[in-house]
Amino acid sequence: MNTDTLLTRIRLEQRSLIDINKKLYELEHLLPDPAPEQFIETAKSTALLSERSTAQLRNFLFTICGGMPQDYYLQAAEMQGIRVDMTDGILSVRLPALLPKKTRTEGFKFLQPTLHAALKQYSKQNGLPHFRECTVCIDHVYDRCLPVKAVRDYDNLEMKEVLDIIALYCMTDDTGALCDQFQTTRFADSSCTIISVMQKEKFSAWLDMKNSAKSVEN
Template sequence: MNTGTLLTRIRLEQRSLIDINKKLYELEHLLPAPAPEQFIKTAKSAALLSERSTAQLRNFLFTVCGGMPQDYYLQAAEMQGIRLNVDDDILSVRLPALLLKKTRTEGFKFLQPAIHAALKQYAEQQNLPHFCECTICIEHIYDSCLPIKAVRDYDNLETKEVLDIITLYCMTDDTGALCDQFQTTRFADSSCTIISVMQKEKFSAWLDMKNPAKSVKS
């Protein structure tokens, strides 16, 4: 790629980031009492521009390098805030976002290669537990700044794409014949999703520890 082409691509990425910044300024000026519909529309626009910018920057890097740099997605997982932990043979996967509605799964795709990379490395270095029959617990954690009406119905959320990745590394299958599934909601400092996989006999103690009945915002 010659210097002129590189400069054109760099300036394209600069314009994308400027567009995102403009949307964030718009959000700032909508405060302190924004019209909810306008605020949501502008926030969505900023997020979509960011999705496009992320994809373009990845493609730019891969083009410059002649392919994907080694450990890129593993480093992306670290930057995105994907966290894995195994404690008492319970695998917990923390994702830095709430699961999306079933009709809007595109926005979650940028996390998928990073989740794969993080699980692959953990399996190689830490020996992930393998589950034949298990319980899958999904914690939907909402930012405490959000109103209670922001909480969505569980049956409207897309879980399959993420569970398929986790299943690949530590489960025989996520069929209902082998796996129970539990979902709960609570509020905390920031929004995220935590998916825990455990032997069925550990679920009762896990639930007592989480005590979800006291975690929902009043």
């Protein structure tokens, strides 16, 4: 790219960030007693503008580098807050967001390459077990600032895409013939999803630990 083209692209990204900032000011001015539908719609519009801006900035970087820089998605996973951990034979994967509704899966696609990168790196450095028969536990963590009505029905959530990625690295298959599934919901300081994969015989102890932690929080 020549200098003029680069300058044009940079200014386009600046405008995108200005638009996001304007939307955030709109949200601020809707307080302290916002109309719920208007506040949600404005927040949604802000998030979508941010999605577009991030995608454009990625493409800009890839264009000027002639491709994806080495370890970019791994570094992006760190920035996003994706965490992979193995403790006492239980694999834990933390995603920095709630799983999307089945009708709105676009938001999670943004996390897919970074989740792949995080699991691949962890497997390379530490190794991952291979689970044939296992229990998959999905912990839906909601920001405690959200109202109880924000909690969604489990059958309305899209879990296939994230489970397919995790299964690729450590499971024979996530079919019901081999895997049991358990879901739970709790409130904490920020929203996220924690997916734990374990041998079936470890589930009872895992559940007791989670119930004890909930009792302490309450």
